[in-house]
Amino acid sequence: MSMNNQGRPTRQDNGSDAGGAPATSTGNRALLLEEALIFEIGDAAHTGVDFAPAPKVNSRLGGLDRRSAIGLPGLSEQETVRHYTRLSRQNYGIDLGLFPLGSCTMKHNPRLNEKLARLPGFADIHPMQPVQTVQGALGLIDELADWLIKLTGMTAVAMSPKAGAHGELCGILAIRSALEARGDMRSVILVPESAHGTNPATAAFAGYQVEDIPADSHGRVDLEALKARLGPDVAGVMITNPNTCGLFERDLKAISDAVHDAGGFVYCDGANFNAIVGKVRPGDLGVDAMHINLHKTFSTPHGGGGPGSGPVVLSAALAPYAPLPIVERQDDGTLVLIEEETAEDHHKSSFGRMVAFHGQMGMFTRALSYILSHGADGLQQVAEDAVLNANYVLRALEDVLDAPFAESGPCMHEALFSDAGFAEGFSTIDVAKGLIDEGFHPMTMYFPLVVHGAMLVEPTETESKAALDQFIGALRSVAQRARDGDASLHSAPHFAPRRRLDETLAARKPVLVWTEPDAVIAEAAE
Amino acid sequence: MSMNNQGRPTRQDNGSDAGGAPATSTGNRALLLEEALIFEIGDAAHTGVDFAPAPKVNSRLGGLDRRSAIGLPGLSEQETVRHYTRLSRQNYGIDLGLFPLGSCTMKHNPRLNEKLARLPGFADIHPMQPVQTVQGALGLIDELADWLIKLTGMTAVAMSPKAGAHGELCGILAIRSALEARGDMRSVILVPESAHGTNPATAAFAGYQVEDIPADSHGRVDLEALKARLGPDVAGVMITNPNTCGLFERDLKAISDAVHDAGGFVYCDGANFNAIVGKVRPGDLGVDAMHINLHKTFSTPHGGGGPGSGPVVLSAALAPYAPLPIVERQDDGTLVLIEEETAEDHHKSSFGRMVAFHGQMGMFTRALSYILSHGADGLQQVAEDAVLNANYVLRALEDVLDAPFAESGPCMHEALFSDAGFAEGFSTIDVAKGLIDEGFHPMTMYFPLVVHGAMLVEPTETESKAALDQFIGALRSVAQRARDGDASLHSAPHFAPRRRLDETLAARKPVLVWTEPDAVIAEAAE
Amino acid sequence: MRYLPLNTNDRQAMLATIGAATIDELFVDIPEAARLTGPIHDLPMHAPEMMVERHLKALASQNLVAGEVPFFMGAGAYRHHVPASVDHLIQRGEFLTAYTPYQPEIAQGTLQMLFEFQTQVARLLGCDVANASMYDGSTACWEAITMARRITKRATALLSSGLHPHYVSVAKTMARFTGDVLEHAAPGLDAATDIADLIGRIDKDTSCVVVQYPDILGRIDDLSALAKAAQAAGALLIAVVTEPVALGAIRSPGEMGADIVVGEGQSLGVGLQFGGPYVGLFACKQKYVRQMPGRLCGETVDAEGKRGFVLTLSTREQHIRREKATSNICTNSGLCALAFSVHMTLLGEQGLRQLATLNHAMAVLAADRLEQVPGVTLINESFFNEFTLVLPKDARSVTRALADRRILGGVSLGRLYPEEPDLGHGLVVAVTETATQQDIEEFATALQEVLA
Amino acid sequence: MRYLPLNTNDRQAMLATIGAATIDELFVDIPEAARLTGPIHDLPMHAPEMMVERHLKALASQNLVAGEVPFFMGAGAYRHHVPASVDHLIQRGEFLTAYTPYQPEIAQGTLQMLFEFQTQVARLLGCDVANASMYDGSTACWEAITMARRITKRATALLSSGLHPHYVSVAKTMARFTGDVLEHAAPGLDAATDIADLIGRIDKDTSCVVVQYPDILGRIDDLSALAKAAQAAGALLIAVVTEPVALGAIRSPGEMGADIVVGEGQSLGVGLQFGGPYVGLFACKQKYVRQMPGRLCGETVDAEGKRGFVLTLSTREQHIRREKATSNICTNSGLCALAFSVHMTLLGEQGLRQLATLNHAMAVLAADRLEQVPGVTLINESFFNEFTLVLPKDARSVTRALADRRILGGVSLGRLYPEEPDLGHGLVVAVTETATQQDIEEFATALQEVLA
Numbered sequence A, B: 001m002s003m004n005n006q007g008r009p010t011r012q013d014n015g016s017d018a019g020g021a022p023a024t025s026t027g028n029r030a031l032l033l034e035e036a037l038i039f040e041i042g043d044a045a046h047t048g049v050d051f052a053p054a055p056k057v058n059s060r061l062g063g064l065d066r067r068s069a070i071g072l073p074g075l076s077e078q079e080t081v082r083h084y085t086r087l088s089r090q091n092y093g094i095d096l097g098l099f100p101l102g103s104c105t106m107k108h109n110p111r112l113n114e115k116l117a118r119l120p121g122f123a124d125i126h127p128m129q130p131v132q133t134v135q136g137a138l139g140l141i142d143e144l145a146d147w148l149i150k151l152t153g154m155t156a157v158a159m160s161p162k163a164g165a166h167g168e169l170c171g172i173l174a175i176r177s178a179l180e181a182r183g184d185m186r187s188v189i190l191v192p193e194s195a196h197g198t199n200p201a202t203a204a205f206a207g208y209q210v211e212d213i214p215a216d217s218h219g220r221v222d223l224e225a226l227k228a229r230l231g232p233d234v235a236g237v238m239i240t241n242p243n244t245c246g247l248f249e250r251d252l253k254a255i256s257d258a259v260h261d262a263g264g265f266v267y268c269d270g271a272n273f274n275a276i277v278g279k280v281r282p283g284d285l286g287v288d289a290m291h292i293n294l295h296k297t298f299s300t301p302h303g304g305g306g307p308g309s310g311p312v313v314l315s316a317a318l319a320p321y322a323p324l325p326i327v328e329r330q331d332d333g334t335l336v337l338i339e340e341e342t343a344e345d346h347h348k349s350s351f352g353r354m355v356a357f358h359g360q361m362g363m364f365t366r367a368l369s370y371i372l373s374h375g376a377d378g379l380q381q382v383a384e385d386a387v388l389n390a391n392y393v394l395r396a397l398e399d400v401l402d403a404p405f406a407e408s409g410p411c412m413h414e415a416l417f418s419d420a421g422f423a424e425g426f427s428t429i430d431v432a433k434g435l436i437d438e439g440f441h442p443m444t445m446y447f448p449l450v451v452h453g454a455m456l457v458e459p460t461e462t463e464s465k466a467a468l469d470q471f472i473g474a475l476r477s478v479a480q481r482a483r484d485g486d487a488s489l490h491s492a493p494h495f496a497p498r499r500r501l502d503e504t505l506a507a508r509k510p511v512l513v514w515t516e517p518d519a520v521i522a523e524a525a526e
Numbered sequence C, D: 001m002r003y004l005p006l007n008t009n010d011r012q013a014m015l016a017t018i019g020a021a022t023i024d025e026l027f028v029d030i031p032e033a034a035r036l037t038g039p040i041h042d043l044p045m046h047a048p049e050m051m052v053e054r055h056l057k058a059l060a061s062q063n064l065v066a067g068e069v070p071f072f073m074g075a076g077a078y079r080h081h082v083p084a085s086v087d088h089l090i091q092r093g094e095f096l097t098a099y100t101p102y103q104p105e106i107a108q109g110t111l112q113m114l115f116e117f118q119t120q121v122a123r124l125l126g127c128d129v130a131n132a133s134m135y136d137g138s139t140a141c142w143e144a145i146t147m148a149r150r151i152t153k154r155a156t157a158l159l160s161s162g163l164h165p166h167y168v169s170v171a172k173t174m175a176r177f178t179g180d181v182l183e184h185a186a187p188g189l190d191a192a193t194d195i196a197d198l199i200g201r202i203d204k205d206t207s208c209v210v211v212q213y214p215d216i217l218g219r220i221d222d223l224s225a226l227a228k229a230a231q232a233a234g235a236l237l238i239a240v241v242t243e244p245v246a247l248g249a250i251r252s253p254g255e256m257g258a259d260i261v262v263g264e265g266q267s268l269g270v271g272l273q274f275g276g277p278y279v280g281l282f283a284c285k286q287k288y289v290r291q292m293p294g295r296l297c298g299e300t301v302d303a304e305g306k307r308g309f310v311l312t313l314s315t316r317e318q319h320i321r322r323e324k325a326t327s328n329i330c331t332n333s334g335l336c337a338l339a340f341s342v343h344m345t346l347l348g349e350q351g352l353r354q355l356a357t358l359n360h361a362m363a364v365l366a367a368d369r370l371e372q373v374p375g376v377t378l379i380n381e382s383f384f385n386e387f388t389l390v391l392p393k394d395a396r397s398v399t400r401a402l403a404d405r406r407i408l409g410g411v412s413l414g415r416l417y418p419e420e421p422d423l424g425h426g427l428v429v430a431v432t433e434t435a436t437q438q439d440i441e442e443f444a445t446a447l448q449e450v451l452a
């Protein structure tokens, strides 16, 4: 179909689903509004801000004054508000409905947390202010740290990592520092196949070789095989618990003992901590380091991809190597910030610094607000309801969807299904796209890799029974269509702002920035 | 089609426009989400709030403790956020697109104003706090009042009226008080046919008889006919300027002189002040009282029907009768609030009190923020751009839409069209509903009454040329379809959350509150 | 300027299309003499966002914020904790920047919300139906009196002495012009309300009796007998509720037979706002629906048979009926009604009852403590979250002295009834869930100092 | 509890469906010994919203708010006025509560925004392409160094002495483990940067030269010669921009030949936030795109031929390539990128240039005024909105003394370079549009007092 450069049909056409309905000249469909790019609607001669006139001074820019145009379009305030409001309406979010994205813990994001994170006392302070002027901020970090340590049963926590993967890096570096401190150069980190991609990527990023840990037929780590592989070259293992099949690693304690006996350390990927918070403390299972995704378990919003926050709790063995900066409470109750300036005396063995400042303050505020709202009792209830919801979904659908590990007993916070049983040529993606039409965000697709056509469903504890029942009904009907080979599933979604998008084209000839149409034509002409 | 009680088809069906697309089991269409009533999804046993346990005390409720159930459903916080987020997505607002509702001045609502209205110093103070604790709030009211007086060239302003109609009432009561003060009992208020419904309703509400003022063929008040009607029984006239045909009443000064000579007063409906702010001061045209819709000219949000605010500026002749409370600045700079307590000494002749407290503080804050942002220069630009945009629309569409008064020269802030020229059986409503599919809110329909099938288009100054051009293109195409008799217009809108709604049914058997389905059945069975 | 998208080029191009040489050609209809050329004098020019923010913040900082001090004020406006999600939701552009839902196909969000609001209000007040909101409690009260006049064709209204004096003023102001007769006297500083007296005064000219529940002094009294008496005489009982949270703990006026129940909804979702915007609640018996003022949302179906909502029975309203309308109201308090409804949905029956219980408990604690202040007496036998104290001194000066100590300690009857010297020592004290035991202690201590 | 929709009845019903008698049956896989029964000790129980708000407000009130005092701090984090509409828009539920756009059909809002962000960033930094954001400037800087290593197959990076010391620390920390060699020395307190020196040190082992522009002391220097020299030796020039607003006034690093330009985007839309979350900017030449870390959004079409956007080139990323990925980053700074993009859209070219001009002008005024303080010297010949003063005293104690006077007067080099006694008297002062002439005056006066 021919298009103009604003994604609007040049032939009047509302797509195959418009049926009897007449085309619109705008390409809009009532409240489904098309929106062009800012480069197509704005220009350098319009703006949405006013400034007081600048005092006249002699430039001190060292002769580097910008001469050429930058090419940044401006919009009036209303056009700006409209542009982003319209774009937002093309998105799905937790606020719209159930978002069962396995491994991502898409739970409710309370607005109280947004409000408190915006208190000027937290949002409008500079990271390098003299510590006497930020005692409340340091106090908040200290209070959150105390919660994380107690909830996990560990010794210390590194607050600065900016997300889960960054936390993994922090943990691995702590392990490596501890090994080096005893002059022990090990080169290998063991990672299960079912692990999230960040685990192997992190180990490699930290300079380690990565080897697989085999899994048993029940979706858990094969303890014996693991023991067999342990040795003087193994720095540690990275284990996700509950693992990405939604199962609790029963043998974690035994694994830890074995790894420790072999002189290694145990890193636990805590992305799935939501399933066990208040029910078990990883410290009691021999874990040496674990990151906590505040943007999962503690509900800081995902924001369409970030920011997150990945504090890392550490065992006594790794605590001395925690990165700077570190918040420490003095005997007189005042708080100090240990940075390079004071590290020598207080934190000699810290392995260094991971970020420019103190980590994700804005996320700390939200997480503490969330934690205090639930309290110790509420957080335990969180884990119980998360697990209850997942098992409810698992049992309600196992008759229409293959559940590979259903036999291994109850799942934890997520229910894992596979595409076994679908009609020839139908796969997980068809079910996912079918769910979109039903008004739900799809589950995680094709992960973990250990299951064919994996569908990983994590409802979280913030879904009501009614919401689960509606979701189950919808997934049941879509799954049935996949079993029956209903061809219309291949062309789903039918009602979304866009139909299936051509990812191959996007990757084959990447267009990553906007360029003037004529420029495009010129290029094409070459 | 059969329905369950949640507006969802019981037969799978997505409506005639779904065309080839398969039905969904939920009734949702991707991001177009159906949402049941809170009474259908919540119940008395769920809640979205927590409270500290209440201290034990002996009840002092005088034995009136509530025994029966109230019937108020509760939802968890996430369900609540989701419910209202989903509902909001079924609405159109200025933030989504052009909202050319004539006479309503749907302009951009800056978020700065929302932010400032929420400063605890304004939002969290009690109306009866000792005045020494609210000097800033009184100062804000005083500053806004000063602007309104200067912009209109009047003597005083009554700030407490809660909306335009309430302001009209204030003005008419001031007129009546002034007449009574001179022992002059007049019984008639003259109002043009083209006036907004609140004008006659207000005059009647204040105990006056209402008589029409004839209009001339150019859509303005017929000066001679008006003069002829003036006499000892006429308390005053209510004139809208610019009038609801979007035209400026050229003869207003002459009208005022005539009315004053006949012993009456001139009330001006200032709802359309946006067209002339900074270009002319009503006080210079002999107006005695005029309300200003802060929710129009000064951009406080309409909020789906309110709240508004309708301060009334008064001439020297009416100022003494202004209602309480009144903010007054002392010589020492401090501000006092004149209420019943102090009225005796300061405001003997005030006609009384119109509201419990001081009027719409929250709207005052927003309006002052808007006014200071524009300044005297910006407000004049507002009027010029509003009028420019309206004339641009008028001239761009005269060829496809009949513009009854186009000959009378330029329009002010709104362009008036009629349904003349549409094919047999096509009317204004068809064009309006067609515009909905195009992604625009319709213009005001069938008002003013003086024009057949009136379409009153007020773009406001906050629309860009690009937005106007897109709107003009869409309206042109829909108007052409109405001329050509395109039957699909009768069934528009096709893409909105609902098709045309049955208003007759709603009025014939009013269902104004939700009742348990079985109750409904029982009732039906009677 | 940031809110004006047109720049000079745009304006030139558009003038060209219009066929005008200058913008002033479009303003020819304004008489030359009155037309302004430059900006109006001695008014400031446009300002950047940052400057406007500084200026208003400076004004805001001159006010004593209720949330930052021990706070005990009520008398028609109550401070309750409003969940953060309420304010987030009412700021969604699709709610905030929408107009009155005259195009229902793209206003179902507002319409369904109003239908839910009407149902919540009707149930809370104990009535069959409720409207889509009025300006505030005081104007709703006057509208109810005129409605009773239309229904009964009688023009005399008996106003209880317990009715909020500002509501009385508003009614008296209007009555002067409409010819309605209003009978009213100020309250006495004792535990008994004037219900018995009112019953005695009802006669064949009485259109309605207007009684506040709980009343201005915080007293609660059973309305059943009053309702029966009024109805027996062909008059209506109008009940006024200024603190809807009370109805989570005590019986609703509708339950006790009131024909029309109006109220101030500010307590839920809206906040103090220095008096506005607030939200008027208006509910009544089914049989009076066609005499109601204001907008009504009703259920219907669309062309496909799907349930939907529309504004209905508009033949009562000014835009259709003009001078024959039941009221002149047009814009109402839509967004405040949304805030009220969202807050009520978060509470639900369980939450509302807990909230009411907590309010009453804190009020009882406060009453007991304040009574111990030498010279202070409590007049109420019954109350919900508000009661009246009699002080050994003029209460106006006391509230000012307390304010100097950064305590907002109630509303003086002297301010509410300037013309009633006998009430000068009365202080109305409200206590909600936002007050802590420490606040109560600080208040009591400061009161003792001020009275010493 | 308000965030948990299930009540006891719901839980019972669901357990029944599952066929479990108790919730603990679902936790059988947790070893009995380690399984917790009751809530963890000495941690508080759940709290109402009002209580949580009180507690956090109390903490917030212990901090000195930048906006309430004369404020002159920078050194990698700058205070600019963020229009109110930015914060409103990023709080739209559809942006705030969305996940990474892995389902593009219902994530076009986020995707189109990212495509616009990438274009804005690429243009501002003067590069061909940019990614969808990194954690912050410091991690973006390290990622750039590893990218240069992958491209050049060399492992020695020359870090300019003008590079932010925290960025240097982050890189050094990582290099210890990856085996990269980093050459770096602390800056001298003089007007000249070390560009000439760097050019001299480039050799065949050099993977890249990393230079900050403007640098940590606020100095601006032309990068063209450095770019040429690096490229001539087969190395890359990596430029680091910690104050993107500067690029509204001065030439972009890309224009001057930088191969990779990374930066901290916090200045636009994000705010100070006590250091996070911020947003890392990452841009480079087209030819290096397949070596970039992080997410990339690209244009494509849907099944109907309509333009749409998707995440692309994911074969670089951890979820596809695992240990062979270009980086381990997954979650990035999406919402901060949105804030940056919205703010940039409001500004546009015109607004950004005005903002930059205003920043420079205020900084020049401040520099001139502060130089007049006895004993104070300015080292910069060139600067944008930040410059370095040498004080007659240790600057750490001065900043603390100023703070006691409620003035936040810059960042001391002593804190940034604890191991460099020679820098102890250095003070880095930033001046943005939020500073008034009065703020400058108060700062100068207080500084004089403190130094006296």
Ligand SMILES: Cc1ncc(COP(=O)(O)O)c(C=O)c1O
Binding pocket: A103, A104, A163, A164, A165, A166, A196, A198, A199, A240, A244, A269, A271, A272, A293, A308, A309, A310, D329, D330, D331
């Ligand atoms: C199991 C697991 N580990 C690690 C991560 C990485 O966390 P982040 O995205 O915060 O870097 C994720 C998040 O997607 C995850 O699901």
Ligand SMILES: Cc1ncc(COP(=O)(O)O)c(C=O)c1O
Binding pocket: B103, B104, B163, B164, B165, B166, B196, B198, B199, B240, B244, B269, B271, B272, B293, B308, B309, B310, C329, C330, C331
């Ligand atoms: C011309 C005119 N007059 C009066 C009014 C009434 O104003 P309000 O709705 O604020 O009562 C309106 C608003 O609709 C109007 O357009």
